[in-house]
Amino acid sequence: MFGELEHELELHVPASEAWDLFGTLRIGQLVAKELPHLFQSVELTEGDGGVGTVLKLTFAPGVPGPRGYKEKFTKIDNENRIKEAEVVEGGYLELGFTLFRVRFEVKEKGEDSSIIKSIIEYELKEENASNASLVSIQPLATIAELANTYLNKNKPSKQPN
Template sequence: MSGHLEHELELGVPVTEAWDLFGSLQFGELLGKDMPSLFQKVEVVEGDGGVGTVLKLTFVPGTLGPTSYKEKFTKVDKENRIKETEVIEGGYLELGFTLFRVRFHIIEKGEDSSILKSSVEYQLKQEASENGSIVSNAIQALASIAQVAKLHLNKNKLASQEK
């Protein structure tokens, strides 16, 4: 069983500002700090934010499905503003998923705005098909994460305009 779910949100900031956040480790720091209802911790296990970087995400129990997992940055495309991560240990893999990939794509929308397209691509063992509904929770979490990022980016935009 496999599938793909996505979510889009207009961010209201130029594409370069959005990518500066999503294309860096600052994004993980933001989640760990600004989403205490979802994340207990977001830790860099290894790497500097480029391909091969490994993060450990620990969730508040009962919020998502898995309590924690490690993910690896498998693609960081600065030119096209795409970042992909795959779960490499724990979490979704323990629930029968053989692939769980999250993708963030920042799309330019005019000079002063951009769109964040978040998606989950997954493959699930047939014998674990009852866990397929967990993906809906994951895409809802990505929608919440997008909203927090939008608020952060626009707060920074207002602060810089006031200076």
């Protein structure tokens, strides 16, 4: 069984600024600091932020779904501003999922705006099909909202000519 969930949010910053956050480890650091009700911890266990980097995510008590898992960055496309990570240990894999992938795409919308598209793709063994209800786009929507607030609060000021 295959499934996909999507969320889009307009960010009021250029795509390059949004990608400077989403395309790096900075998004994980921001999430760990600002969303303690969602994530108990986001730990770098391997790598430097490039393809092959592994993060250990531990969710806060009370968050539905798995308690935590390790994810590996499998794609970072700086030209097209796409970053993908797949669960490689624990979490959804223990619940019958054969694939659980998160993708962020930053698209240019205008000179001072962009779109962050968050996508979850998953594959699930038929005998575990009922576990599809555990998949929620809400955490990614919350991360996008946090990023929007953070980016707007920390915009570089434009100097008059």
